[in-house]
Amino acid sequence: MAKSVHFLIIFQISLLNLFTFLASVQAQDQFIYHGFREAKLREDGLTNVHPNGLLQLTNSSRRQVGRAFYPQQLKFNASSSNSSESLSFSTYFVFAIVPEPRIPNGHGFAFTISPSVIFPASLTNQYLGLLNASNNGLASNHMFAVEFDTLKNPEFEDIDGNHVGIDLNSLTSNFSATAAYFSDREGTNKSLQLMSGNPLQVWIDYDGVKKFLTVTIAPIRIPRPNRPLLSRAVDLSEIFNESMYVGFSAATGSAVASNHYVLGWSFNKTGAAQILDPSKLPQSPKPRKLRTIPVLEITVSAVTVLIVMIITVVGIAYIKRKKKYEEIREDWEEEYGPQRFFYKDVYKATKGFKEEELIGAGGFGKVYKGVLPSSNAQIAVKKVSHNSAQGMKEFVAELATMGRLRHRNLVALLGYCRGKGELLLIYDYMPNGSLDKFLFSNEKPYLNWTQRFRILRGIASALLYLHEEWEQVVLHRDVKASNVLLDGDLNGRLGDFGLARLYDHGANPQTTHVVGTVGYLAPELTVTGKATTSTDVFSFGAFMLEMACARRPMEVNGLPEEMILVDWVFEKWRQGTILETCDPKLGGDYVLEEMELVLKLGLICSHSNPAARPSMRQVMQFLDGDAILPDILIDSAGVGMVVMGSEAPNSFELSSYGKISVQSMSSNDSVLHVGR
Numbered sequence: 001m002a003k004s005v006h007f008l009i010i011f012q013i014s015l016l017n018l019f020t021f022l023a024s025v026q027a028q029d030q031f032i033y034h035g036f037r038e039a040k041l042r043e044d045g046l047t048n049v050h051p052n053g054l055l056q057l058t059n060s061s062r063r064q065v066g067r068a069f070y071p072q073q074l075k076f077n078a079s080s081s082n083s084s085e086s087l088s089f090s091t092y093f094v095f096a097i098v099p100e101p102r103i104p105n106g107h108g109f110a111f112t113i114s115p116s117v118i119f120p121a122s123l124t125n126q127y128l129g130l131l132n133a134s135n136n137g138l139a140s141n142h143m144f145a146v147e148f149d150t151l152k153n154p155e156f157e158d159i160d161g162n163h164v165g166i167d168l169n170s171l172t173s174n175f176s177a178t179a180a181y182f183s184d185r186e187g188t189n190k191s192l193q194l195m196s197g198n199p200l201q202v203w204i205d206y207d208g209v210k211k212f213l214t215v216t217i218a219p220i221r222i223p224r225p226n227r228p229l230l231s232r233a234v235d236l237s238e239i240f241n242e243s244m245y246v247g248f249s250a251a252t253g254s255a256v257a258s259n260h261y262v263l264g265w266s267f268n269k270t271g272a273a274q275i276l277d278p279s280k281l282p283q284s285p286k287p288r289k290l291r292t293i294p295v296l297e298i299t300v301s302a303v304t305v306l307i308v309m310i311i312t313v314v315g316i317a318y319i320k321r322k323k324k325y326e327e328i329r330e331d332w333e334e335e336y337g338p339q340r341f342f343y344k345d346v347y348k349a350t351k352g353f354k355e356e357e358l359i360g361a362g363g364f365g366k367v368y369k370g371v372l373p374s375s376n377a378q379i380a381v382k383k384v385s386h387n388s389a390q391g392m393k394e395f396v397a398e399l400a401t402m403g404r405l406r407h408r409n410l411v412a413l414l415g416y417c418r419g420k421g422e423l424l425l426i427y428d429y430m431p432n433g434s435l436d437k438f439l440f441s442n443e444k445p446y447l448n449w450t451q452r453f454r455i456l457r458g459i460a461s462a463l464l465y466l467h468e469e470w471e472q473v474v475l476h477r478d479v480k481a482s483n484v485l486l487d488g489d490l491n492g493r494l495g496d497f498g499l500a501r502l503y504d505h506g507a508n509p510q511t512t513h514v515v516g517t518v519g520y521l522a523p524e525l526t527v528t529g530k531a532t533t534s535t536d537v538f539s540f541g542a543f544m545l546e547m548a549c550a551r552r553p554m555e556v557n558g559l560p561e562e563m564i565l566v567d568w569v570f571e572k573w574r575q576g577t578i579l580e581t582c583d584p585k586l587g588g589d590y591v592l593e594e595m596e597l598v599l600k601l602g603l604i605c606s607h608s609n610p611a612a613r614p615s616m617r618q619v620m621q622f623l624d625g626d627a628i629l630p631d632i633l634i635d636s637a638g639v640g641m642v643v644m645g646s647e648a649p650n651s652f653e654l655s656s657y658g659k660i661s662v663q664s665m666s667s668n669d670s671v672l673h674v675g676r
């Protein structure tokens with residue numbers, strides 16, 4: 001019984017051995033895998049087999065290993081003459097290292113023959129999951145590896161980051177070469193990128209008798225190159241134990257990682273390993289377009305930057321625009337609504353105060369032409385720089401009043417608006433510009449007497465309107481040829497009324513000079529500084545003489561006796577040759593009575609004594625012929641005397657014209673003093 005049991009046990013063991021033996025005979029000297037779905041490899045770490053049979057050793061997980069080994073040991077017996085037990089082997093496999101976008105690639109993988117599939121305390125990174133720092137290089141490792149290294153590790157004396165090396169017990173390769181293949185057709189070496197993502201074929205053949213190793217690589221579908229990449233005499237008898245595992249090991253680093261794939265594998269100890277049929281191999285994933293992704297990212301970031309820049313620029317432009325359009329509007333201005341313009345409209349009307357729109361510059365500031373976008377009305381915009389808000393309220397109140405002044409011989413003040421540090425006055429546009437250009441420059445056509453007389457009467461009626469016909473007395477303060485503008489029909493229009501008041505309201509607090517223009521200033525004005533209707537009349541007198549003689553009230557460059565117009569005219573009148581003073585360009589083509597009237601009335605208005613000057617109403621009556629100009633008498637001392645007739649509303653008292661010149665001179669001095 002015991003015997004039979006013993007036999008049974010022996011039999012069972014033998015049977016078991018037989019099965020194991022049979023299995024090993026079939027399995028242990030060769031195998032071939034087109035994909036690994038059925039392979040049942042010994043997997044370790046990240047390794048997994050995809051449903052399509054693709055063997056993935058690692059993915060982009062950091063500091064990981066992935067290993068896959070043929071499950072059974074193979075026999076490597078240096079003493080055996082049986083080829084299936086000898087040291088010789090041949091293997092062929094197809095792999096792909098697919099880079100992971102945005103992750104630097106590494107570390108590579110190794111075809112490995114080792115006595116064990118357990119690699120205790122082995123390291124990731126450059127150790128490829130095979131060894132560690134303390135056992136690296138030890139003969140006891142019995143490790144053979146062909147490394148496909150995609151990162152240059154100086155500590156292992158790597159030649160570069162794209163090489164194939166033979167590692168014996170160590171990760172410091174005994175010899176290595178940059179990945180390349182010999183093109184039989186072209187007869188040259190062609191470089192290869194191990195981690196291009198493209199499948200590569202590998203042939204590793206060891207002849208145990210000749211102790212010679214060759215490693216050949218090539219892109220897939222290319223016949224095995226005649227010349228291997230590596231070929232060297234290597235004695236593996238000390239490396240291989242009798243039983244060894246064959247397989248692959250890969251690792252990722254702390255910052256680098258690649259997807260390491262094996263598509264198919266054949267191994268043969270009795271002959272050359274079979275080449276795999278590429279069509280039967282699983283597809284490795286295409287690298288996610290490495291180049292387009294950064295391109296996309298660059299494009300996206302560039303576009304983002306561009307958008308941000310555009311937004312910034314637009315924002316700045318908007319702010320600038322807002323600043324440009326920024327208007328000052330205070331509560332007290334509410335009641336002046338109708339006269340209040342929007343700065344934006346005025347800005348647009350003048351095309352942003354463009355230089356081309358500039359039509360002139362006067363004492364108060366630049367004047368721009370413009371067209372109101374809303375009504376297409378032509379406007380003239382006077383830009384008065386105003387650096388203090390002081391007095392602005394009063395002045396604007398006055399402007400609003402002036403805005404209501406309407407007379408056909410006044411340039412209508414349409415309104416105003418306030419920007420930063422400036423006041424904008426909006427007037428009707430006068431296409432013919434200012435009168436002085438007609439009188440003193442050759443650029444404008446000459447005005448005949450009829451036109452001049454009509455302008456004089458027009459301006460006189462405008463002044464009368466300001467002085468007496470408006471609900472309150474408005475002083476012009478700066479009557480002169482350059483403030484008379486001509487409309488399309490050459491009608492005279494008095495402009496700039498009341499603007500001189502801006503000075504009174506502290507626009508220019510550092511100067512307290514008399515407002516007005518040299519030559520037009522009544523003598524008493526320089527003494528009292530107080531403008532009256534009479535000072536306006538004085539200016540109008542100077543203007544009348546200017547029109548008749550086409551000479552400026554003060555001609556600094558003229559002959560000494562002709563320097564002051566009123567003195568010269570008076571002198572000529574005293575000599576009884578007053579008509580010699582009239583504009584020679586008229587060529588005598590004028591109405592004698594009118595000319596005389598204008599010259600004499602001009603003299604009378606220029607009287608040094610304000611009380612002796614007529615009012616604008618009287619001036620108007622003289623000009624209209626509704627009143628007869630009184631005779632001007634000359635006394636023996638050469639002093640002009642005005643004797644007003646009884647029909648005259650006021651009587652003029654005797655006065656000296658001679659004084660005028662003296663006082664005019666002194667007034668000039670004082671004015672020049674203050675720099676206007």
Ligand SMILES: Nc1ncnc2c1ncn2[C@@H]1O[C@H](COP(=O)(O)OP(=O)(O)OP(=O)(O)O)[C@@H](O)[C@H]1O
Pocket residue numbers: 359360361362363364365366367380382411427428429430431433434478482483485495496
């Ligand atoms: N409403 C207007 N229409 C057309 N042109 C104008 C108008 N207002 C002014 N101008 C032009 O702008 C120029 C400057 O005008 P502005 O009244 O500022 O200066 P000015 O009269 O010469 O000097 P001041 O400021 O001392 O009176 C004028 O010579 C005239 O040609």
Ligand SMILES: *[C@@H]1O[C@H](CO)[C@@H](O)[C@H](O)[C@H]1NC(C)=O
Pocket residue numbers: 046047048059060061
């Ligand atoms: C890598 O593979 C392992 C195991 O298959 C998985 O757990 C891990 O999430 C994967 N990592 C990445 C980054 O895909």
Ligand SMILES: *[C@@H]1O[C@H](CO)[C@@H](O)[C@H](O)[C@H]1NC(C)=O
Pocket residue numbers: 077078079080081242
């Ligand atoms: C190796 O081969 C020799 C010669 O054939 C044999 O004697 C020896 O037992 C073999 N060793 C093993 C471990 O199989």
Ligand SMILES: *[C@@H]1O[C@H](CO)[C@@H](O)[C@H](O)[C@H]1NC(C)=O
Pocket residue numbers: 025082083084085
């Ligand atoms: C070689 O060894 C294998 C098993 O290892 C055996 O099946 C085969 O018969 C042997 N061949 C020779 C010629 O000895």
Ligand SMILES: *[C@@H]1O[C@H](CO)[C@@H](O)[C@H](O)[C@H]1NC(C)=O
Pocket residue numbers: 115116142241
């Ligand atoms: C390999 O062989 C050596 C002696 O040749 C032995 O010491 C070692 O344990 C063997 N390794 C394994 C893993 O079997």
Ligand SMILES: *[C@@H]1O[C@H](CO)[C@@H](O)[C@H](O)[C@H]1NC(C)=O
Pocket residue numbers: 119120121122131132133134135
């Ligand atoms: C290296 O590995 C060996 C065995 O593989 C182990 O005995 C040793 O402790 C390891 N060394 C370190 C530093 O981890």
Ligand SMILES: *[C@@H]1O[C@H](CO)[C@@H](O)[C@H](O)[C@H]1NC(C)=O
Pocket residue numbers: 177182187188189228229230
């Ligand atoms: C090709 O490469 C091999 C191995 O690196 C080298 O020995 C050989 O000289 C090279 N041949 C040519 C033509 O470059």
Ligand SMILES: *[C@@H]1O[C@H](CO)[C@@H](O)[C@H](O)[C@H]1NC(C)=O
Pocket residue numbers: 030031032266267268269270271272273274
């Ligand atoms: C191994 O080599 C033999 C002899 O060349 C061949 O018949 C066989 O197909 C090969 N097997 C593999 C898996 O390569």
Ligand SMILES: *[C@H]1O[C@@H](CO)[C@H](O)[C@@H](O)[C@@H]1NC(C)=O
Pocket residue numbers: 168169172173174175
């Ligand atoms: C590689 O081969 C092994 C076994 O032959 C030696 O022990 C190592 O010294 C050798 N290493 C290098 C760098 O050549």
